[in-house]
Amino acid sequence: MAAPRHRRRGFSRKVQYSLFAGYVIAVVGVVVAAALLVLAHFDPRAFSTLRGLTLDAGSMFTSAGRSGVRVGSDLLDEVTAYFDAGGQNRVLRDQLASERRELIAAKTIKAENARLKRLALLVEHLPRPLLSARLIGSTPSAQRRFATLAAGSGDGVQPGMAVRAPEGLVGRIFETGIFSSRVLLLTDGETAVPVKMARNGVAGLASGQGDGTMEIRSLTAGGRPYRRGDIAVTSGTGGIYAPNIPVAVVIAIESDRAIAMPLADPARADFVLVYPIFQAPIADLPTQPKP
Amino acid sequence: MSRRQSDSFANHPPLRALTVPLVSTLLGSATSLLPVIATAPLLPPFGLMIFLGWRVLRPEMWAAWIALPLGLADDLLSGHFLGTSMALWTVALLVLDWIDNVFVWRDYWMEWLIASGGIILITVASWALSQPPSSHARLLIIVPQLIGAILCFPAILRLAAALDSWRLRQ
Numbered sequence: 001m002a003a004p005r006h007r008r009r010g011f012s013r014k015v016q017y018s019l020f021a022g023y024v025i026a027v028v029g030v031v032v033a034a035a036l037l038v039l040a041h042f043d044p045r046a047f048s049t050l051r052g053l054t055l056d057a058g059s060m061f062t063s064a065g066r067s068g069v070r071v072g073s074d075l076l077d078e079v080t081a082y083f084d085a086g087g088q089n090r091v092l093r094d095q096l097a098s099e100r101r102e103l104i105a106a107k108t109i110k111a112e113n114a115r116l117k118r119l120a121l122l123v124e125h126l127p128r129p130l131l132s133a134r135l136i137g138s139t140p141s142a143q144r145r146f147a148t149l150a151a152g153s154g155d156g157v158q159p160g161m162a163v164r165a166p167e168g169l170v171g172r173i174f175e176t177g178i179f180s181s182r183v184l185l186l187t188d189g190e191t192a193v194p195v196k197m198a199r200n201g202v203a204g205l206a207s208g209q210g211d212g213t214m215e216i217r218s219l220t221a222g223g224r225p226y227r228r229g230d231i232a233v234t235s236g237t238g239g240i241y242a243p244n245i246p247v248a249v250v251i252a253i254e255s256d257r258a259i260a261m262p263l264a265d266p267a268r269a270d271f272v273l274v275y276p277i278f279q280a281p282i283a284d285l286p287t288q289p290k291p
Numbered sequence: 292m293s294r295r296q297s298d299s300f301a302n303h304p305p306l307r308a309l310t311v312p313l314v315s316t317l318l319g320s321a322t323s324l325l326p327v328i329a330t331a332p333l334l335p336p337f338g339l340m341i342f343l344g345w346r347v348l349r350p351e352m353w354a355a356w357i358a359l360p361l362g363l364a365d366d367l368l369s370g371h372f373l374g375t376s377m378a379l380w381t382v383a384l385l386v387l388d389w390i391d392n393v394f395v396w397r398d399y400w401m402e403w404l405i406a407s408g409g410i411i412l413i414t415v416a417s418w419a420l421s422q423p424p425s426s427h428a429r430l431l432i433i434v435p436q437l438i439g440a441i442l443c444f445p446a447i448l449r450l451a452a453a454l455d456s457w458r459l460r461q
Contacts, residue, residue, distance in 0.1 A: 022354035023385070029359040030381050036374030037420060044423070047373055054367040058324045066326035137326045141334040142369040143418040143433060182370060187330045189428030210428030212330040267328040 045159065045175060052152070052177035059148050059180035062137035073267075126242055129273040131155055135170075135183070135266055145188035145210060147171070147266050151274065152179045160240065162275040168246035168263035169193065169234060170272050183272075186247070186262045187212050194237035195247050197230050206232055206247055206260065214248050216258040226250050226258040239279035311458035312345045312352065313361070315451070320365040332433055335440035337447075338365045339413055342380060343406045344444070344451035346387060355384040375420045379413045402448075407441045414440070 039046050081088075133151035151157050153176040163170045163183050171191065174184040184191060191208040195216065202225040206216045216232055218225050230250040236243030248260035266272075320338030342361060345352065362377035369376075390405065418433055 019354075022356055026355035026359070026381050026385060029356055030378050033359070033362070033374035033378035033381070037372055037378065040372035040374065041424070044372070051367065051370075051373075058321075058368060061321075062324050062326045064326075069326045135328060137324060138328040139323050139370045140325065140327055140329040141323055141332060141336050141436065142371055143332055143414075143421045143428075144370060145330060146370050147328050185330065189426030190423045192425070207427045209432070210331065210426075211432040215427060262330075266330065 048175055051175060055148065055175070055177035055180050055182060056152065059136060059150065059177070062148060063134070063150055066134070066136045070270075127275050127278055130157070130161065130276050132271045132273050135269055135272055136180075138185075138266070143210070144190075145185040145208065146174060147183045147185055149173070149181045149183050149272070149274070150179070152177045152181045154178045157181050157274055158277075160277050162241050162245075162278070163272050164245055164275065165264040165266070165269035165272050167265070167269075168248070169241065170262075170264050170266050170269060172240070173274070183266075185266055186214060186264075193241060193247055194235045195232040196235040197225065198233050198246075199227070199230050200225065202226075203235055203237070204232070209259075212261070213251070214260045214262060216248070216250065216260050218256060221256075224253075224256075226253055228253065230258070231263070232260060236278065240277060242275060242278045308458045311454055312349075312451075313357075315454055316342045316345065316361050317364055320361075320368045323369045332436045333439075335436055335443055336410070336414060338368075339376070339380070339410060340406075340440055340444055340447045341451065343383070343409050344447045346384065347402050347406055347448065348451050348455060350387075350391060353384070355381060355388065358384050371417060371421050375417050376413075379416055379420075383409055383413060403444060406444050406448075410440050410444065411437055 131151060133149050133155075135147050136150050138145070138147040147170075149157070149163065157173055157176050159173050159175055161173045163173065169186060171183045171185040171188070174182045176182075185208070186193065186206075187208040187210060189208050189210045191206075191214075193206045194203070195206045196203045203219045204216045204225075205219060206214045208214055216226065228250055232247045232250070234241040234243055234245045234247055246263045248262045250258045250260045252259040316338060319341035322334060322337045325334075338361075342358070358380035359377055362375075362380040363373070365371070365376040365380075366373050387405070387409070394401070414433055414437055415430070418430065422428060
């Protein structure tokens, strides 16, 4: 079948002119869009008001459906939990006994730690959470990994703040609307979290890969610092994230780097906590004293 | 000419005939508002697919500039940098106009092939344009989404055809 020659509309001047004008508008529009893109790469927070407004409008629809989805996924978990319940019970019972011993040891260590800190007059300003809010949605088809949080600049949320769930770090606030905001998840390619391994304290940098995993690279060369099952926690370097928040667990080793899975699953986190920026970097260094 | 002027439908199409394609494309873009939280891109880009579906079905319906507002809405809803879909969708319409003049012979498979090529190129390009310079994400992560989109496209075309017959019913 031949395609209709739809762009030849006879000899009418009017039709030909309007067709030509359509092409001109399209080409000018492409140039404008390209300019917008260049602007966005230099200043990712450009047009934050417009983007915030759409974010707010969209979050109204998303938050309404979220509870239904949560009930559905909980139901599925309940059903799957019935399979191999017996074997799981035995394993969990053993695990509980060993965890209980470790818990008692950890409690004594905590008390001793507090006492030593008092002795050494160590001052720590660990931030208190600003608020807790629900994660209501995300961008499931787009190439970036964002989630939507049901709190915005009206509640005091600012871009750059850290977001964590009880299980571990979730991400960082990227942009805010008035009553909702976008969270850059750990698995996004832009994320980079300074971490240390909980087992041996080796410092590293965890970055997202976009496919649900993170990559951890050691900051020191040589050796094989990672093992499967290692837990990475934030080191507090850089001042954005408070230290000792669990981040990810190592699932595979590839020579000197490790592939890790984030500990907090944003799809299951009911509520997340928003923390103010731990310690903002000093903008201007103190001037040299005059001689 | 006289027949055309007497046909009131061609001169003053009802509101439904104009808005149904636009609204259905916007609804496709709005699937990113679904209340699921995904740690990897899984859903096919429905906005883009419905947009291409209408273009394949009714090549004469839209002028090329219509992709500017539709792309802007898609950017705002999906959290891309502003201008990503705006530029890519408009370029796609211009290229499709050119293709219509080159490959005159058409059938179902040819249209599926052209739309699949469009989906692949636009998704890869929007992946490239939406990554910040310091990104570590790999291109492979969009492959499942692409396969889903290409396999779903005939169904989207059917949907567009059903909507088309509904919007033009007198």
